[in-house]
Amino acid sequence: MPTPTIHTERFQQIAELIQANDLDQAMSLLRESCANATTGGEALLWQAAQALKSHQAHTAWLLLCSANALLPSTPDIFLLLAKAARQQNAHALADQLLIKAQEKHPEDPSLNAAAWQARARQDSAHTLRRDILQYLPHVQHPHELKTLLALLPPSRIGAASLDTERGHITGWIFQPDQPQSAPMLVVEQNHKSTRLPADRPHPLLRGAGLSPTGGFRLQLPPGPHPIQLTLEDGTPLIGSPLVLPEPLPPHPPCPESLSPVHDIIVPVYRGEQATLACLHSVIDSRAHNRTPFEIHVLEDASPEPALVNALQALAQAGHIQLVQHPANLGFIRGMNRAMARHPDRHVVWLNADTRVQGNWLDRLHQAAHSAPNIASVTPLSNHGELMSFPQPAMSHPMPEPSAHRQLDELAQQAWNGDYPTLDVACGFCLYIRREALARTGYLDEIHLQGGYGEDTDWSLRARAQGLKHLGAPNIYVAHAGSLSFGPEKRWRVARHNALLRRRYPHAERSYQAHLASDPVKPHRERLQALLQPHDLGHSSPSAPEDSAVPASPHPIPQEATPSLLDGTALLIADTLNTPEIGQRWLHLARQLARHPGSPYLVLTADTPWQRLLQASSQVIYLQAPPGLSMSDTLTLAGCRAAVSLDTDPPTDWHAPTQARACGLPLFAPKSPRAREAGAQPLDLPINQEPCPA
Missing domain, CATH: 3.40.50 (Rossmann fold)
Structure with a gap:
């Protein structure tokens, strides 16, 4: 029976009627409560609970779906929906529901545990193990950790993560064969190795009833050298190696005279073919742009040797400036340090899974300097959030190079000279003026770790400074949209979104209002009209309307x-x-x-x-x-x-x-x-x- 979140006399009366087995009167009061906007969602939950108890699974499902629309911040509803589906033997759909619901509520331990059990029934053993190991450093609840370890073969295992706010490394080691003994941790940095007992109580291990010990916390000086953390037998802890870079100083005041040279910053981790296609498109565009630029490639400890070799060859040929991180810094920390390298230059973020065409940078520069209060510019793309084409906030297939070239040319022909204002920027290809960086500051690398959501956070901070974000509908940048993240993306996305909702409670409403008004729509329609004689696979699937x-x-x-x-x-x-x-x-x-x-x-x-x-x-x-x-x-x-x-x-x-x-x-x-x-x-x-x- 759900505990009502709205404590009214009516729900107390309903609870008493149910306890007295006067179900007819209780259901009558619940039906009346459903018609009330304040109590409707809670009343639907109570009705659904009674239906589940009576094995009326169809009715329970219907009521729970309706309650979910009224109470979107109630993750328990998904557990009840899964129960209603299982009562109908729809076990695969129940599992599918739990896995998707986990993305929406990543911080709910009960839902997370149920979702992992669902994944164990659907995924291969290899995929399940890979994803659990990637996720272990992010576990925050004992029940969740216990569920995950039970899904893995018994073995000694540990995880470590960087506490960016306090500047130290924390983690745990669990040895199922000796749960009462403190395991040994081996720490190696700059060719020096130290053995330490992991003898601190850890809230996850203790709370899960797994071990009274096994925790550790390391306070190490910041530096460029990676920190290797292993078990005694040499097995790396999940999350190792780690690096504690020097803290980033605040952005200095913007110099009065800025360099004409722009820094094109391309973070790279995986995807040799797509990355090289991206870089060659930028290199080839030099001949078409009057705006001078340097290409700064951030190789973030890539696990692909062929990609690293190809990047080194491009650097030796003088095509790119290659920055190689000794350990994975993640998108935010890497970009911050790259943007700090030349405090007198404007910067352009460019994902490694994009391609550019022609004088793309000249056009971005023109848009960014069309008014003094502009923070950023985002071009059109097949996968560009508010600047997506043919439909906003949707992912469309990446066009082939020839189709991309035509789309970029037609976008220039369709442009009427206006730059629409965007609610937020999108980081797949983002021109940022140095004046805006100086006023707004760097990306938040304390609370937003890894990547995703950092462009939204920075956009909203810039808007609070009175700055604007523009769309450039006369530029089309192709974007694959699938190389920047691995399987861990869904949890990082959802957790960062939850943090952003807490930090900016009105931002989601503003974003939805922007989608509804869609100031980019006239530009899309003009481009769509020019596309009609061509068959580039980018017709809007929404025409004609169903009606x-x-x-x-x-x-x-x-x-x-x-x-x-x-x-x-x-x-x-x-x-x-x-x-x-x-x-x-x-x-x-x-x-x-x-x-x-x-x-x-x-x-x-x-x-x-x-x-x-x-x-x-x-x-x-x-x-x-x-x-x-x-x-x-x-x-x-x-x-x-x-x-x-x-x-x-x-x-x-x-x-x-x-x-x-x-x-x-x-x-x-x-x-x-x-x-x-x-x-x-x-x-x-x-x-x-x-x-x-």
């Missing part, structure tokens, strides 16, 4: 006709864009509410009728949980059919498209268009006519 798709002349595949009122739910397939259709559904909802055991009506799209329909307590607004399709979501909700109440459907009737997308048979009043679409005759044994207004 403009005519009813299909082919019947929707369906099996035996279900009895509409026998299922748990029916899908509202109408768009409710006319008062007449809205009134019919409202009347039907109220009629069904008077018949106990009637199916819920499921609404999957926003509509002005939503509030009135939900007030009937018979209509559920349903969103698919993370990782699941709407079709799977409706199946687990016991949805048997899609229903239209339109007696005279138009040519752009949406209902058949909706039914087909969800894999449901369509029922509708008899009409020539309904028959043409393969809809089955609607025959509900209740009055469907709306009450007089």
Whole structure:
């Protein structure tokens, strides 16, 4: 039974009724509470818990999905959703749900443990072991550590991480064969080796009941030499080697006279082919740009010898400035030190999985200096967040070089001379003015470790200084978007996002408002119009809209006709864009509410009728949980059919498209268009006519 987060007298009364086994009265009060905006989410949770207890899995699933939309910060809902799916023997979907939910709530230990167990059922042993080992230094809860170690073969193991805030190294070693003894840690730095007992109590090992000892904390002087941490047998600890670089001093004041030379900073870790393609595209662009630049490649202790050799060859030929880190610094620490190298130069971040074209830097420079208060400029890309093309905030395939060249040329032709203002910048290709760096400071390497989210954090700090971020729709930079992170990305992304939400509580709303207004849209549309004679594989998949798709002349595949009122739910397939259709559904909802055991009506799209329909307590607004399709979501909700109440459907009737997308048979009043679409005759044994207004 969930503990209510909103402690009202009503929920106390409901708890007492349930304890007294007066379920009818308790459910009546819960249905009333569902119609209240303040208590609706909590009431749905209570109803779902009762449904699970009674093994009414379809109903529980439906109510939990609705509760999740109202209480998005409640990770326990996903554990209950998984239970509802398992009650229906949908074990694979339950596992899929938990794995995706972990990305949304990475700091919840119970959900994390359940997600790892789900991964153990789905992943290969090799993949599971690899990902657990990468994640071990980030574990923060004893229950989670115990779950992870149980999924690995028994062996001595340890993990270490750098506490950037305090400047020391912490970690633990667990030896399952001698859990009561303090294991030995071997520390090697600058060719000097030291053996130390890991004899400190560690909260993870102790809290998990694994060992009273095994923890260590090292206070070492900062320096360039990597620190190797191993077990006595030479096995490296997860996270080793580490490096404690000298603390970065604050950014100095911006000099009055800035160098015309720009630093193009390219961080590199993996991906020889993509990295070399990126670097050669920048090298080749020298002939097309009047803006002078140097290419600074940050080789961050790459595990690929062929890549390192190729970079060294480019450096020896004078094409790049190669900076090789003795141990992995991570994106943020590496970029900070690269940006500090020349405090009189503007900088450009460039991911190693991008390609540039023509006079790209001249155009970036022009945009960045089009006004005095500009902090950064982001170009168009197939994978560029707010500057993504053809649709914003989506990843699209990286164009081939010839298509990329045409896209860049057409972007210049389509440009009207305007630079739209962006809510935040995107770091795949980012021009940053030195004046903005001096005012805003470097990236946060204390709280944001590794990479991801650092561009958003810096963007929001720059905005707080009164600076602007621009988009440059006359530049197209191709971006693969898959080489910068390995399997650990999902946890780092989610944890950094959680930190940013706490740090900037209004930022997400601002970002969504920006997406809705989409100031880059006119630029995309002009480019899209120029693309029509060309076939570059970048047409917008959103055209035509679903609502403009005519009813299909082919019947929707369906099996035996279900009895509409026998299922748990029916899908509202109408768009409710006319008062007449809205009134019919409202009347039907109220009629069904008077018949106990009637199916819920499921609404999957926003509509002005939503509030009135939900007030009937018979209509559920349903969103698919993370990782699941709407079709799977409706199946687990016991949805048997899609229903239209339109007696005279138009040519752009949406209902058949909706039914087909969800894999449901369509029922509708008899009409020539309904028959043409393969809809089955609607025959509900209740009055469907709306009450007089």
